[in-house]
Amino acid sequence: MARTKIGLLFGGCSGEHEVSINSAKAIASALAQGDNLYHYEVIPVYIAKNGIWYAGDIAHNILKTKQPLEVETNQSRWQFPPLVSEIEVWFPILHGPNGEDGTVQGLLQLMQVPYVGSGVLGSAMGIDKIAMKTAFAEAGLPQVKYMAVTRPQIWSNPCVFPKLCDEIEATLDYPCFVKPANLGSSVGIAKVRNRQELETALDNAASYDRRIIVEAGVVAREVECAVLGNDDPKASVVGEISFNSDFYDYETKYTEGLAQLHIPAQIPDAIAAKIQAMSLQAFAAVDAAGLARVDFFYIEATGEVLINEINTLPGFTATSMYPQMWAATNVPFPELVNRLIQFAIERH
Known part of the structure; x- marks a missing residue:
């Protein structure tokens, strides 16, 4: 019986690139164990940090060494490896933006091939x-109290920013947490205990995302x-x-x-x-x-x-x-992947 060809999609254009490689390595190992070995053929597809897709020996080597590729800047991002056309089920294991936010899911949806995980809406939300x-x-x-804030409220008008901080203090008090709305793995997150830390954390979070969330500490x-x-x-x-x-x-x-x-x-x-x-x-x-x-x-x-x-x-x-x-x-683990x-x- 022919084995189902699984496109293991990993790497990606986010700060969690190395985490993705480690996850992909574990999944590839699980697909080579027990009955999985007889049912599935793994085709690693690696997305470099500059967005270029690789398959074949390069992708296999990244999985083996767990070392990101030293990228070049003169290649086209949208020339997919020929092996992509053979894939029957995609297993995307791309963490963070440009991976679990609905963008890659939309692309896979357009390919009309099954893929593991949530669709565009579930991923984006x-x-x-x-x-x-x-x-x-x-x-x-039930959840903790929170406030949604935008980058223009922080950066655009010096008169608005102090009032925003006043409102956060009145609504949430200290300590509270400032987080970019669309980043994973605790990137850009800060715990703040006073006005100075709040101002610094809001400015920093705005450098990562145009939408920020502030949550009450608990x-x-x-x-x-x-x-x-x-x-x-x-x-x-x-x-x-x-x-x-x-x-x-x-x-x-x-x-x-x-x-x-x-x-x-x-x-x-x-x-x-x-x-x-x-x-x-x-x-x-x-x-x-x-x-x-x-x-x-x-x-x-x-x-x-x-x-x-x-x-x-x-x-x-x-x-x-x-x-x-x-x-x-x-x-x-192998049964979970199956x-x-x-x-x-x-x-x-």
């Missing part, structure tokens, strides 16, 4: 924190749940992240040993069930598909659970939270 929180509010999901445990499926998705056991840094920033997230994962989380069964139910609500609210990781704040003192965000293309190394939560729910491909075909 999943990465835009303002659109995401609007959808959560409409679905009745003392809580950070817990997560993984979702798998399409129209009848399932939720995994709940996991928890603990760390010693001030918040779960980029360095803490990607430096080995700075954060600890606890799966399953040591929380009451009723709280775990509530988190699982809210995860499925969030998945439906943004029209996600295939996979997502949903992050929450659990305020132990009051028993409150507040939704933080949904990630429609979470980190996918063997040690990442998403596959680990499914492994603890009796879905090992199910995602089957869900892609089903949805198509």
